[in-house]
Amino acid sequence: MTNEKYPSKQPEQPTLNWWAVYGVCLLISAIFFFVFGLNSPIYTFNSENDYNWFITMGHGLVGGKLPYRDLFEQKGPITYFVTAFCCLFPNPNFTMLWIEIFTMSLFFFFTYRIAKKRLNTFYSLLTVTIMAVLISTSWCRTRSAAVVEEFILPIYAYFLLCWIEFLLDKKDWNWVRALCLGLCFGIILWVKYTLVYFMLVPMIIWLIQSLREKKYRTIILNLLLMVAGVIMITLPIVIFFAANHALSDLIHVYFLLNLTAYGTTDALMVLSSFGVFFVVGPLVLFFIIWGVVRFAIKYWHQRVGWLLLIAFLIDLALLVWSARGSAYYYIGVLPYAIFGIVDLLMIVDKKLTLPRWHKLLFTAITAISLIICIPFSVFTLEWGRGRAAYTPLVVADEIHNYETTNHVSVTLFTYKIGDFGFYNAAGIIPSDYYFANNLFAVDRLPEMYEGFEKSISEQHCDFVITERKTWDTETDFLSQYYQPYHGTIEASTYHYHKMHYFYYREFDFVLLIKKS
Template identity: 25%
Template sequence: MQTYKNSLLDYGILTLIAVLFLLIFSYGTSPLFINNFGISDSAIFLLIGKGITAGYIPYVDLFDHKGPVMFFIEALGWWISPNRFGNFLLQWLFMGVNLVLIFKMGRLFLEKKWCWVPVAFFLLILAATFEGGNLTEEYSLPLLFLPLYLALKYFKLEPLGKAKHPPLYALVYGICFTLIIFIRLNNSVFIGAIVLVVMIQLLANQSFRNFFDNVLTFLSGSFFVCSLVAIYFLANHALGDMIYGTFLFNLKYAGGMSGISTPAEFVKFSYGITPVIFSFSMGVYYVLKKAGKEIGWLLISGSLITFFSLLLGGVFYHYFILTTPCFVLAIILLLELYQKNGKMLIQENSRVVLVGVLVLLLLITVGIYLNFAYQTVREIAAEQPNDSYYEDALTIKNLIPTDDLDSVLGYSVPAGWFLKAEITPCYKYFTMQEWWGRYDPQVLIDTNKHLENDPPKWIVLNNDPQQNQTLYAVLAMKYELIAKDTVVSLYHLKNE
C-alpha cells in the first residue's frame, strides 16, 4: 500500500512538472501567452482543428501536409475548450505520459532516486527545441516512449535465450507506429528500429511461432488504425485528398528538400544532433561489454535511423525533439553503469577510457543544449506575447463586414492571423502558398484558377514580395486596396 502511495506521489509530481514546463515553453497554447499561436505550423494545426469542429474536412476545405491524426488531436482540443486551452490540456496529458514513461523506464534499471535524472535531461532537450509547442514531434513522443518502455521491459526481464515476446506488445507497436505515420511520417522511424531488433532476436533464438504471432498482431494494430482513418475519409468522400496531403505531397516535399545546404546549417545540425551521437556511443559500449547486447543494438539502430531521418530534413530546432527517446535511454544506461560499477570503472584502464569518452560526449551535449535553452528563455522573455501583431489583425478584421467573413482568402498570411481575427479562410490553400508551391506547382495553379474563376470578396495579402505574378494581375484587375498595416494589406473585390 505504501509503495502504491509513493508511486502516486511520484506521478503527481511529474504531472506538476509537466504543466509548469508547458506554461513557460508552450507559448503557442499556454494561458500565460494569450496573444500568441506559436510558430506557423502550430497555428495551422489549431486552425484546421477548429475547422473540423465546425464541419470542415481536412485536405478538402483546409489543407496542410501533416497526417489527419494530428488534426483530430487539435479538433479534440477545440472540442474540450476553444481558444487553445483545450489543446493545452491535451498537451499536459501527453507531457505527463512522457514523464511517467521515462520514470518507469528508469525504474527498470535504476534505484528510484536516480530516475529523476533522465526526466531532467529530457526537459533540457525540450526546453531548447519546443519552439512554442503544439507540434507533431511533441504529440509523437508518448507513442515513441510507450513501445520503447515495453521493449526495454521485455529485454530486461526475459531470460536470455528464452525469448517470448508478448504479442500484445507488438499490437501496441503497430498501433503507435501507424498513429505516428498519420501524424508525421518521419516521426515514426524509431519504432522501426525497435521492431527490427525484436524481430532479429526472435529469429536468432529460433522462436518462429512467437515471431509470426508478433508479426500478425503488429499488422493487426496497424490495420485497425488505418481502417478508422479510411472510414472517416471515405464517409466524407475525401480519401484521395487525404492520401495526397499525407503521403503524395510529402514525397514531393522530401524530394525538394535540400537538407543541409550551407555551412551555417551544418554547424546548427552538428550541434543539434549531439544527443544522438552520445546515445550511439552508449549503444556501442553496451554491445562491447557483451551484457544486454539487445539493448545496445536497439540504441545503435535507433540512433542511426534517427540521425539519417534528421539529416534528410530541414534544419529546424523542433525536429531535434525526436532525439530524446535515444538520449533518455542512453542517460539511464550510463547511470546504471555508474550505479553498478562505479569503483571498477576507475580501476580498469580499458573501461575508464571508454566511459571517459561517453562522459565527455554527454558534457558537450549538455553544454550545447543549456546554451540553446538559455537563448530560448531570452527570446520568450523579449518577444512573447506579440501583442501589436494581433491588435493589427483585429483592426483589419473590423474593416470586413460580418456578412463577408465567410469569403476571406489569405495569401502568405500566417494562420495565427486568422485565429486571432476569428476568421476561417474560404479556400483550402489558405497560407504558405508559395512555400507549398515550391514542392508542388499545382498548388499555385489551383490557387490562381480559384482567384480568376471564383474570386473571394476579400483578400488579405502579406506585404512581402510574392513570386506569383498572376496574383498581382488579378488584384490589379479585380480588387481595390482598402487598408495596409506593417504586415498585411486588405483588398476588396470591385463591384462589376
C-alpha cells in the same frame, strides 16, 4: 539498463506505486509547460506556423470542411481530429495546453520506467526533471511548439522501453505489449507516417534476433497483434473519410503528394539538415552522444551495445534525409538522451549518500531547475509581448472593426504565405481549398499556385494578407482586384518580429481589401 546489482551508497527506498509516479510526472509536466509552453495563459499568442495550420484545419473540420477534400494540408488526419476537439472549446489553445501536458507526462512516465532499470526511485524521478529541462531549453522545440513530433515522444519512449527490455532482459513481448505497439504504429501512421523511422530499425533488429532464436510462433503472434493494432486505428479513419466521400482525397494528398511532391530534392538542403541537428542544443547533444556511446561500450560484450549504436546512427541518417533543414524534426532524438542522464546519475549515485530528507531535496532540485531554465529557454523572450507585437492579432482587430462598422461578416485569404495564425486570430474559417502556402515547389504542385492566383482574380475573399515583397513584385496583377486597405501601401504595411529558433525574424505584411 538491466536490473543487475551495482555498488550504491543509497539506503533501500520503497518503490512508489505507478499512479504516484505518474502523478509526479503529470505535475512536472504541468509546471514546465505552464512556464515554457506557448499555449499557456502567460503568453499572448502562439505564433508558430505549423500549430496555427493545425488549428485552422481543426476549425474547418468543426465547421463542416473535410481535410484534403475542402481544405488542403498534408499532415495526418489524427492531427486534425485532435485540433478539432480543441476547437470545440471556447479557448482551443488552453485545451491544447492540457493535451500537451498529458502527452508529455506519459513521456516522463516512460522515461522514469527506463531509468528505474538502473537507478533508485529518487534518481529515476530526477531523470524526469532533467529531461524536462532538456525539452524546455532545446532549440529544436523553440522552432514550433505543439507539433506532431512533440506528441509522438511518449510513443518513442514506450517503444524504447520495450526494445531495451527485449535486448537486455531477454523479455519477449506479450500479447498486450504487442497490441500496444501495433496501436502506436497506427497512431504514427495517421499522424505523420515519416516519423516511423524511429521504430523501423529496432523492429528489424527484433525480427532478426527472434528469427535467430527460432521463436517463430512468437514472431507470428506478435506481428498479427501489431497488425490488429494498426487496423484498430486505421479502420475508423477509413470509414469516416469513405462515408464523407473523401477517401480518394485522403490517399492522394496524405500519401501520394507527400511521397512525390512535398519538400525538396536539393542535395545541399538535405545535407544542411545534418547541421540543423546541432540546434537540439549543446546540453541535449552531450547527453545523447554520451549515453549512446557509453551504452554501446558497456554492453558490447553482450552483443547488444552495438545494436543501439546502429539503430541510433540509422535513425539519425533517416531523420537527416527527411528533415530538409526543419529543426523541429529533431525533437524525435530526445529519448536517446535518457541513456546519458541515467549513466551520469549512476556515477553520482555511487559517490554521494542521499540524506533522509531526499523527498524535499528532489522538490528543491526540480524548483531550482525550473528557475535555471528561464534564461535559457527561448520561449521566455515572448513574455510581456502585448497584442500590438503580433501582426495576426493586429490584423484581426482591423478586420473586426471593419465588420462592426459595416455590419457584415468578411472572408480572408493568405496569399502565397503560410498560415501564420491570421485565420485563427480573426476567427475565420478559410473559404479557399489552397488557403495558405505549403512547402510545395511550383514545379511540383503547380495547381496550388494556380489556385492562389484564381482566388485573387475571381476575388473569392474580402481581405487578403500577403508579404510586402510579394505586393512589390506582383503589383500589376494584385492591384487589378485588390487595393491597400488603408489607402496607401505604407499605411497598410505591418512590421512583424516573429520568434524563429533563438532569434526574431522580420516580416512585412500587407493588408488588402477587395475592389468594388
